[in-house]
Every structure is written in C-alpha cells, then in structure tokens.
Amino acid sequence: MLHKKVKPVILSLILFLFSLLTVGCPPAQEPAPQEPAPQPQEAQEIDITELVTQWVESGHSSITLYAAERDGCVACHDGGAFAQQLTEVAQLERDFHVATDCRACHTGRGNELLQAGTVSIPTQENVEAGTGAQCLACHNERRAPDINDERRAAPHPSSQAGVFTGTGGIRAANFDYQEESPHNQIDNSCVSCHMTPVDAGWASHTFAVDNTEAACGDCHRGITDVNLAAGADYDGDGDAKGFQDEVAGLLSLLEEAISKEINGGSFEAGGGVIKFTNGAGNEIQVPNEVYQAAYNHTLVAQDGSLGLHNPIFVVQLLQQSYRELTGKDVPDADIQ
Ligand code: HEC
Ligand code: HEC
Ligand code: HEC
Ligand code: HEC
Ligand code: HEC
Incomplete structure (x- = not known):
C-alpha cells in the first residue's frame, strides 16, 4: 500500500458530526389549520x-x-x-x-x-441517478480521456461513474458501444445496490453490496452470488464461467497483449498517469493503441465490480481494446 x-x-x-446532521435538518412543517391532525406514522426504529x-x-x-x-x-x-x-x-x-x-x-x-437526483460527471452532463447522484459526484475518473494525451493520464482510482454510465474509456472508432444497461436504469442507481435496507427497514451504511437478494433478486430470481453465470464465453477460454471470472479473464488477456506489444514491458497507474516500462525496467513512450488498452484496463480494474456496473459495455470495451491493439478479435470468444 x-x-x-x-x-x-x-x-x-x-x-459531534451527528449533532451537526440533526441541527441541519429543516423543522417539521406545521399542518395547515383546517386540515385534520396527521395520524401518527408507524414508527420506523433506526438504530x-x-x-x-x-x-x-x-x-x-x-x-x-x-x-x-x-x-x-x-x-x-x-x-x-x-x-x-x-x-x-x-x-x-x-x-x-x-x-x-x-x-x-x-x-x-x-x-x-x-x-x-441529477449530477454532471467529467464524461457526461446531467446524469439522472436519483439518491445516488451524490455517489457519482465523487466516484468518477476526474477527467475525460483523450487518446492523444501526451501525459498519458490515468483515470482516478474511483472510475465507477464512467463504467456505470458507459461514457468512460477510450473508444474504438467505428464501433457502436452499448452504453445503456438494465443496471444503470435502476432508480437511485448506486444506492439501490450498495445501501439495501437492513432487516429493520432503514438504509444500510456499510456501502457494500451485502444483501444480494435485495439488490439483484427482483430481476435475477434466486441469485445467491454476485458472480452470476455469464451469458456467453467472453474471454474465449472455452468455458462460460461466472461473469466476473470472464471479465477477469479478459483483463488478463489484455494485460498479456500489452506486455507483448512493448516487448515484455509493463504498465502501472499512479500519481495521475500511466507509466510504461520495458522489460529492463526503463520508462518508455508508447503508441496510442497501447495507451488506449492500458487506460481501459485500468478503468475496469479500478472500478472494483469486475464488470457488474455495466456488463455488456465492459465486455465490449475490453474486447475492442484487444482488437485495436493486436488487429484481431479475442480468439474463440463470443464477441459482443
Ligand atoms: C465526498 C466524496 C464521496 C461521496 C459523496 C461518496 N464516496 Fe464512496 N468513497 C469516497 C472515498 C474518498 C473513498 C475511499 C476512502 C479512502 O480509502 O481514502 C470511498 C470509498 C467507497 C467504497 C469502498 C471502496 C473500497 O475499495 O473498499 C464504497 C463501496 C463506496 N465508497 C461507495 C459509495 C456510495 C455507494 C456512495 C453514495 C451513497 C458514495 N460512495 C459516496 C468518497 C465518496
Ligand atoms: C472527484 C473526486 C475526487 C477528487 C477530486 C480526488 N479524488 Fe482521490 N479518490 C476519490 C474516490 C471516490 C476514491 C475511492 C475509490 C475507490 O475506493 O473505489 C479515491 C481514491 C484515491 C486513492 C486510492 C486510495 C486507496 O485507498 O487505494 C488515492 C491515492 C487518491 N484518491 C488520491 C487523490 C489525490 C492525490 C487527489 C488530488 C490530486 C485526489 N485523489 C482527488 C475521489 C476523488
Ligand atoms: C446493479 C447493482 C449495482 C449498482 C447499481 C452499483 N453497484 Fe457498485 N458494485 C456492485 C457489485 C455487485 C460490486 C462488486 C462486489 C463484489 O464483487 O463483492 C460493486 C462494487 C463496487 C465498488 C468496489 C467495492 C470494493 O469493495 O472494492 C465500488 C466502490 C462501487 N461498487 C461503487 C458504486 C457506485 C459509486 C455506483 C453508482 C455509480 C455503483 N457502485 C452502482 C453492484 C452495484
Ligand atoms: C456516502 C453517503 C452517506 C454517508 C457518508 C452517510 N449517509 Fe446516511 N444516507 C445516505 C443515503 C443515500 C441515504 C438514503 C436516503 C434516502 O433514501 O432518501 C441515507 C439515509 C440515512 C438515514 C435514514 C435511514 C432510513 O432508511 O430512513 C439516516 C438516519 C442516516 N442516513 C444517518 C447517517 C449518519 C448518522 C451518518 C454518519 C455516521 C450517515 N448517514 C452517513 C448516504 C450517506
Ligand atoms: C432492474 C433489474 C436488474 C437488477 C436489479 C439487476 N440486474 Fe443484472 N441484469 C439485468 C438484465 C435484464 C440483464 C441482461 C441484459 C443485458 O445483457 O444487457 C442483466 C445482466 C446481468 C449480468 C450479465 C450476464 C451476461 O453475461 O450477460 C450479470 C452478471 C448480472 N446482471 C448480475 C447482477 C447482479 C449481481 C445484480 C445485483 C448486484 C444485478 N444483476 C441486478 C437486470 C437486472
């Protein structure tokens, strides 16, 4: 670390912080005099x-x-x-x-x-995200990417917003990416999966997806593991595994392809840039398609959901990066 x-x-x-929070709340509104007094609401005990x-x-x-x-x-x-x-x-x-x-x-x-419920991020204006708008305000890449950027800027470690909305990443020209996903159309976006109510009914503040049934069960009935079986073999290893395993497979393939392209070298994001080194450990300059692949690899790896924030978009972004880099599709894979 x-x-x-x-x-x-x-x-x-x-x-002290909690006292600030309660002080900050507006006073409850008085009911209009002619209206009957409101019935006491069912108390929802927040622990x-x-x-x-x-x-x-x-x-x-x-x-x-x-x-x-x-x-x-x-x-x-x-x-x-x-x-x-x-x-x-x-x-x-x-x-x-x-x-x-x-x-x-x-x-x-x-x-x-x-x-x-609306927020602007570096890659898109006015994203409708419900109560999750505040999450996107911090959890974004901090700047829109540019393939010609000579600094070779990296997406900030919080690359969730660009993946989630399908507006992040460096695109292949002439390919039509599927930005919209059932997952980014969910009311309250991030909050719907990351703050599912605890048993007592109030919003969980672990910020982890700790109740798969509540977060995914309405659409994927009987789901017990977020690493749901993939719809196809996206990484071409002959086996349709868990979806997150497929994305991990694509990330490995892309990393290997980048290394091959720079003669056994490697790349690392840090301090706002992606640094490339050759096999001997010396810093090197790289062509645009190598930067593109490394940028998209970093974007997806840092997002932390292994593609779940926007499944098809992520598969397309990685498969197209591979194609731009090597001139051919991921061997034996189901191309999206
Ligand atoms: C004010 C900025 C800000 C807002 C708003 C915000 N976050 Fe965060 N979040 C952070 C920072 C900063 C970290 C990392 C903390 C650190 O390690 O320094 C983080 C960490 C996390 C983590 C843990 C990541 C990990 O790798 O363990 C999750 C999950 C998360 N945030 C989800 C959310 C969700 C969901 C929302 C909206 C309800 C949200 N965040 C709103 C700034 C924010
Ligand atoms: C637009 C909001 C935003 C700004 C501005 C921002 N960060 Fe972050 N940063 C985040 C969030 C959110 C995370 C947590 C990402 C996660 O855990 O998924 C994060 C994570 C990090 C991490 C990784 C921390 C870890 O626990 O692994 C580092 C390092 C970091 N930021 C440094 C910086 C530095 C240095 C700057 C200023 C040059 C900066 N950040 C500006 C939102 C921001
Ligand atoms: C469809 C449900 C869903 C939505 C919507 C969603 N997430 Fe996630 N998120 C997940 C899942 C599932 C994981 C992976 C958890 C795992 O593998 O255990 C994850 C992972 C993460 C992580 C990494 C956590 C870690 O421990 O490393 C962060 C940070 C995060 N999400 C933030 C966000 C933000 C910000 C948004 C809104 C832009 C969002 N999520 C929207 C389901 C969702
Ligand atoms: C990263 C953002 C974030 C942080 C930090 C956060 N909350 Fe929340 N909180 C939310 C969201 C989002 C909701 C759901 C709001 C809604 O649905 O209207 C919520 C709901 C609540 C509720 C109402 C629960 C319910 O279901 O009725 C209380 C009380 C609360 N928060 C207290 C706190 C306290 C106390 C802290 C600090 C220890 C805190 N929150 C920190 C985002 C956050
Ligand atoms: C609002 C309904 C809805 C919710 C909630 C939802 N999903 Fe989905 N999800 C879908 C639909 C519909 C598809 C297929 C659409 C597509 O392929 O573009 C899908 C696709 C997927 C895929 C990709 C499978 C593949 O290979 O194509 C995975 C994995 C997945 N969801 C996991 C999850 C997890 C885990 C959660 C909860 C954290 C979740 N979903 C929440 C509707 C939902």
Whole structure:
C-alpha cells in the first residue's frame, strides 16, 4: 500500500458530526389549520448506534492522508470540504482530518444532490441517478480521456461513474458501444445496490453490496452470488464461467497483449498517469493503441465490480481494446 490510511474512531467526533446532521435538518412543517391532525406514522426504529458502527467499519471512515492534505484533492477526500464545496486546504477550519462523514452526504452539496437526483460527471452532463447522484459526484475518473494525451493520464482510482454510465474509456472508432444497461436504469442507481435496507427497514451504511437478494433478486430470481453465470464465453477460454471470472479473464488477456506489444514491458497507474516500462525496467513512450488498452484496463480494474456496473459495455470495451491493439478479435470468444 502506497498511501498511509487512518481510521479515526473517535466517538466524540462522530457524535459531534451527528449533532451537526440533526441541527441541519429543516423543522417539521406545521399542518395547515383546517386540515385534520396527521395520524401518527408507524414508527420506523433506526438504530443509530448500529448505523454509525456500519459507517465506522466502511471505507468511508478511512482517510488517504496524502489526498486529505492537498488542495483540489480535499474536494472529495474531506467530507466537510465536499459539503461546503471547498477545494483548498487553507479554507478548511479544522485541525483534524475528516473522512466521508455524515456531513458529506446529509448536508450542503451532498444533501442538494440527494434531493436533486441529477449530477454532471467529467464524461457526461446531467446524469439522472436519483439518491445516488451524490455517489457519482465523487466516484468518477476526474477527467475525460483523450487518446492523444501526451501525459498519458490515468483515470482516478474511483472510475465507477464512467463504467456505470458507459461514457468512460477510450473508444474504438467505428464501433457502436452499448452504453445503456438494465443496471444503470435502476432508480437511485448506486444506492439501490450498495445501501439495501437492513432487516429493520432503514438504509444500510456499510456501502457494500451485502444483501444480494435485495439488490439483484427482483430481476435475477434466486441469485445467491454476485458472480452470476455469464451469458456467453467472453474471454474465449472455452468455458462460460461466472461473469466476473470472464471479465477477469479478459483483463488478463489484455494485460498479456500489452506486455507483448512493448516487448515484455509493463504498465502501472499512479500519481495521475500511466507509466510504461520495458522489460529492463526503463520508462518508455508508447503508441496510442497501447495507451488506449492500458487506460481501459485500468478503468475496469479500478472500478472494483469486475464488470457488474455495466456488463455488456465492459465486455465490449475490453474486447475492442484487444482488437485495436493486436488487429484481431479475442480468439474463440463470443464477441459482443
Ligand atoms: C472527484 C473526486 C475526487 C477528487 C477530486 C480526488 N479524488 Fe482521490 N479518490 C476519490 C474516490 C471516490 C476514491 C475511492 C475509490 C475507490 O475506493 O473505489 C479515491 C481514491 C484515491 C486513492 C486510492 C486510495 C486507496 O485507498 O487505494 C488515492 C491515492 C487518491 N484518491 C488520491 C487523490 C489525490 C492525490 C487527489 C488530488 C490530486 C485526489 N485523489 C482527488 C475521489 C476523488
Ligand atoms: C465526498 C466524496 C464521496 C461521496 C459523496 C461518496 N464516496 Fe464512496 N468513497 C469516497 C472515498 C474518498 C473513498 C475511499 C476512502 C479512502 O480509502 O481514502 C470511498 C470509498 C467507497 C467504497 C469502498 C471502496 C473500497 O475499495 O473498499 C464504497 C463501496 C463506496 N465508497 C461507495 C459509495 C456510495 C455507494 C456512495 C453514495 C451513497 C458514495 N460512495 C459516496 C468518497 C465518496
Ligand atoms: C446493479 C447493482 C449495482 C449498482 C447499481 C452499483 N453497484 Fe457498485 N458494485 C456492485 C457489485 C455487485 C460490486 C462488486 C462486489 C463484489 O464483487 O463483492 C460493486 C462494487 C463496487 C465498488 C468496489 C467495492 C470494493 O469493495 O472494492 C465500488 C466502490 C462501487 N461498487 C461503487 C458504486 C457506485 C459509486 C455506483 C453508482 C455509480 C455503483 N457502485 C452502482 C453492484 C452495484
Ligand atoms: C456516502 C453517503 C452517506 C454517508 C457518508 C452517510 N449517509 Fe446516511 N444516507 C445516505 C443515503 C443515500 C441515504 C438514503 C436516503 C434516502 O433514501 O432518501 C441515507 C439515509 C440515512 C438515514 C435514514 C435511514 C432510513 O432508511 O430512513 C439516516 C438516519 C442516516 N442516513 C444517518 C447517517 C449518519 C448518522 C451518518 C454518519 C455516521 C450517515 N448517514 C452517513 C448516504 C450517506
Ligand atoms: C432492474 C433489474 C436488474 C437488477 C436489479 C439487476 N440486474 Fe443484472 N441484469 C439485468 C438484465 C435484464 C440483464 C441482461 C441484459 C443485458 O445483457 O444487457 C442483466 C445482466 C446481468 C449480468 C450479465 C450476464 C451476461 O453475461 O450477460 C450479470 C452478471 C448480472 N446482471 C448480475 C447482477 C447482479 C449481481 C445484480 C445485483 C448486484 C444485478 N444483476 C441486478 C437486470 C437486472
């Protein structure tokens, strides 16, 4: 691990944040005088201790220090900065580091996005994403790709938005990608799969897909494992395995093809760029189609869902990258 991460589990800080959250809520509206008094609603018990514990154990309580101490980076790596739309460290009135805390999503900009349901990302304007709009505001590649970019920029580690919407990646010319998927048409997008209600009925704050039945079961009846059997043999190894295994297979094939193209060299994303080295470990310049393949490989690998965010688009992106690089289709594969 390159960057030091800390988990500041300080109860007083969490309670302080929660008090900010409740203070930030608008007062309940008085009913109009002539209307009958509203019936008391069925109380939905939210176990706030359990909810806060889930957050503490989630990735959102971690801080990547390097990013939390840099201008620009704090806009997503500090919950308070995100909520107030601040980009400079000096603007932050704090002497401690704050992660993606309650304020990030329930006050300021986070709350506005939660209500608006629409957000712009580097690769698309006005994405309709319901309550998940706030997730896309941080979980995106940070910039749109350009095959001629001489810096050989990398997608930011949070490449989910470009994959999910099918607008990310460096495309092959003359190929019609299937951007729309049943998965990116789900109401509330990210939230529908990553915050499925716990038994008591309130939204889970682990941010993990921890209830496959609730997240996928309406459409894939009886599903028990997210690595659902693939509809075809996308990587051409003669076996239609789990879908995530097919995508892992395509990622390996593409990595091997890139290495072959640069005579046994390799590539690595870091510090905002993709660095290519030859077999002897020296940095080298590469042709556009090698950069294209490495960019798309990085995009899909960093997304973390192994293609589930947009199954057919991801298969197409990897298969077409292979074709652009080698001049032929993935051998024996079902080409999408
Ligand atoms: C648009 C929002 C955004 C901005 C701006 C941003 N990041 Fe990130 N970054 C993220 C998100 C979201 C993740 C988590 C990705 C994941 O885990 O899937 C992340 C992850 C990372 C990681 C990987 C951390 C890990 O745990 O593996 C590093 C390193 C990082 N960012 C550094 C930076 C630096 C340095 C800057 C400024 C130059 C920056 N980020 C600016 C959103 C952003
Ligand atoms: C204010 C920016 C921000 C928002 C809004 C945000 N995230 Fe994150 N998220 C991050 C950062 C930063 C990390 C990585 C933390 C670290 O390692 O430093 C992260 C990590 C995660 C992880 C863990 C990833 C891993 O590799 O373990 C998941 C899952 C996640 N976010 C999902 C979501 C979902 C779902 C939403 C919307 C409900 C959301 N995020 C909203 C910034 C954000
Ligand atoms: C159709 C359901 C679904 C939707 C919608 C969805 N995800 Fe996911 N996501 C998954 C699954 C399934 C995984 C992989 C989990 C696994 O393999 O255990 C995943 C993985 C991830 C990861 C990596 C987690 C890790 O531990 O490394 C992040 C981060 C993430 N999603 C964020 C998002 C964001 C942000 C959105 C909205 C743009 C989103 N997801 C939309 C189902 C979904
Ligand atoms: C990454 C974004 C994010 C973070 C961080 C976050 N929440 Fe939430 N929270 C949500 C979303 C999205 C919902 C669902 C909102 C909806 O459906 O209207 C939600 C719902 C809730 C609810 C209502 C639950 C229900 O189902 O009625 C409470 C209470 C809550 N959050 C408290 C907190 C507290 C306390 C923290 C900090 C420990 C926190 N949240 C951190 C995104 C977040
Ligand atoms: C709103 C309904 C819906 C939800 C919810 C949903 N899916 Fe899907 N999913 C579909 C449809 C329809 C297809 C086939 C469409 C296509 O191939 O483009 C599909 C395709 C897939 C595929 C690709 C299979 C292949 O090889 O073509 C996988 C894997 C998958 N879903 C897994 C999941 C998982 C895991 C979840 C929950 C985290 C989930 N889905 C949630 C409707 C849904």
